[in-house]
Amino acid sequence: MKRSKMIHQICWIIAISIILPGCSTLPFTPSSPEDSKQPQPDFEVIFDGNDCIVTGPSELPAGEVTTHFTDKSELDAELWLVYIDEGKTFQDHLDLQEKPGDWYPKPSWDHYATRIYGHSEDINGARVDIETWNLDHVAEHIIFCYVSSPQMIWFAHPLFIVEAEE
Numbered sequence: 796m797k798r799s800k801m802i803h804q805i806c807w808i809i810a811i812s813i814i815l816p817g818c819s820t821l822p823f824t825p826s827s828p829e830d831s832k833q834p835q836p837d838f839e840v841i842f843d844g845n846d847c848i849v850t851g852p853s854e855l856p857a858g859e860v861t862t863h864f865t866d867k868s869e870l871d872a873e874l875w876l877v878y879i880d881e882g883k884t885f886q887d888h889l890d891l892q893e894k895p896g897d898w899y900p901k902p903s904w905d906h907y908a909t910r911i912y913g914h915s916e917d918i919n920g921a922r923v924d925i926e927t928w929n930l931d932h933v934a935e936h937i938i939f940c941y942v943s944s945p946q947m948i949w950f951a952h953p954l955f956i957v958e959a960e961e
Contacts, residue, residue, distance in 0.1 A: 844868030847940035847949035856959035876908035885953035
């Protein structure tokens with residue numbers, strides 16, 4: 796009887812040792828340094844509390860656009876993009892302000908662009924928002940820095956979205 800119990804236990808051990816490796820997950824492969832890098836931005840925006848500075852192209856094809864927005868201010872600023880009706884220009888926005896930072900209500904000819912995804916990181920004491928936008932409207936867009944409290948706005952740069960090449 797002891798012998799049959801021992802054979803039974805050995806059979807279970809063999810069965811488990813055969814089944815478990817088949818149930819295990821694939822071995823962990825650490826990602827390479829290239830995998831952990833953030834996507835290269837189409838343009839970068841830095842806000843220091845006085846200026847909203849854009850580095851990047853003035854024209855991009857319609858589609859998804861990646862941005863890096865660095866807020867070095869104490870104002871909790873955000874990056875926003877709007878596209879404007881035909882016949883309106885970046886200068887029309889500037890003409891509505893007495894000085895950079897002065898807030899005014901969004902004109903009827905502004906239309907918010909769609910932010911698809913975003914996350915924030917703290918890099919060297921500054922908040923960096925890495926965002927993906929769907930800029931599918933072929934039109935002039937305006938890049939600006941916005942502070943909600945107190946309401947302030949800095950118009951930084953026009954961005955022309957053109958037909959994507961196929």
